[in-house]
Amino acid sequence: MDGWKVGVLHSQTGCLALAERGPLNGTLMAIEEINAAGGVAGRLIEPVVLDTESDENKSAELVHKLIKEESINVVFGGYTSASRKAMLPVIEKSDSLLFYPIFYEGFELSDNVFYTGACPNQYSVPLSEYLFENYGNRFYLIGSNYVFPRESNRILRDLAVQNGGTIIAEKYVPLEATKDVFKPIIQDIAKLKPDVVISTIVGDGIMDLYSAFQDAGISSDEIPIASMVTSEVEIEKMGHAAAAGHIVAASYFDTIDSPENAKFVSNYKSKFGQNMRTNMCVESAYCQVHLFAHALNITQSIDTKALRAAVLGAQFNAPQGRIRMDVENHHTHLWSRIGQIEKNGNIQIVAETKGAIEPDPYMIHHAAERWQPSLISGVAK
């Protein structure tokens, strides 16, 4: 019997190749697991994997190819918001389904997309709350110059104002930033002495930012960098010394102490290499394949309409804890955690929610009503 054919679109070449290797691996690992257990309804999941080459036009072209030539209607992938936006018209016109695994800036809702990464109410709000409580309220914002950092900073500014804090600077650097770009900004940071620097630098610039910080001799005890983008993968690349002491926020860290995560991490390492680390993108990519398989098991058919209905409300015991696809808004109920990077590169979880938080892609709920300090609680050290 034929398998269930699905598309997998991630960059394997170009400037996003390193970042997208994680979600690609996570997707393939989940498919392998499901197939090893006999597939779904006796049929294996058959991925058609293509390289989007770090180019959103290529993403649009390939998703079209998958749908037209391979008759595929379920696609896993995308990384930047630009790549998602480029695939969207093709996905919507053909009434296919895209599972998008990356945290993003919110303010989108397509009936043809399942968003399994976090949206701002699940990372910006808890992060800013944690920083207010533990570090102070003078924030210095630095980000790559595109939609995600700008929108994310707008939200942080709102949150700061609500809490009587101040944004003392908001700087943007080009996506393909070189180390030189950071020099004047680091000098400015040393001069203004914010309580925290919040970074939404994306891509290779992340490594440059932290090492420029280290070179300038600013210690993370003095001024920590807090980020919802920096993850295990970048920590390994920049080196543990540059990362130590800084703050990260995500729904998933590879240090989560649970049987599900222990199994997930050890499978990942034995499959892709002992020095490879999982992060929030690997985990979301892994989870969304399981959500799909769960729905497929109910429908026994890959028909878009039937699948959509079955994915909405689907639950999964994820490495981060139990997660659920919202029945209304196509985004996922996810956990929120704050971590501090230790000298050995491990992320020590210093605060976490008591369960998955409802996704709120349009931030329709007033932050102050929803985010009581009790929601995110410190973890005993």
Added chain:
Amino acid sequence: MTTQKHQRNESMQLSSLVRNLKSVRVLLIQPRDEESENLYRHLTRIGCRVQTSWPPPEINDADFDVVCVALRPIMEREASLVWDSSKPPAALVAVIDYENPVIVQAAVELNAHAVIGLPLRNFGTLANLFIALKNFRNDKDQRDQIEKLKRRLSGMRAVSNAKEILMKNKGVSESKAYSMIRDQAMNKRMSVQDVALAIINANEIFQ
């Protein structure tokens, strides 16, 4: 204006808009890519005369009827768009590909008269052009009306001040003071307001 008259007037405006759509001059400020070409093609198909430009050019009054601006490229490439949103030279249609408040806020700050979302769906473009032109004309009519009323109000204030000056200096009644101003205006072929202003100025000099 009676309601019936009002309705007739509105429908006349609408039909003239429909007629004139064939000659609407549109400036499209958007870097050249597939989306901008789609928008260019569709605007041309519905009869507009379209010019494209990137980076944003200087725009003078009456150069165009509608200016469509892609907001995200302006923001991210730090291109400067000179646009006086309190007195715009044309109707402004914001072209947006993200619905984030940071983008929507830019549209609001520019006082956009309508919004076109990308990826382009041909349906809706015509309706948005209509709405933009109508909103722009309404705004402009209201601005003109306010200007006219402001002028009239300051004219009335001047006449009343001038009357007071004459009443005090010449010891005449209010109606006599007014007929003095009016007679001067007729003799010198000036407006009543201008004579009033001349009296106020002269009075200030001799005080």
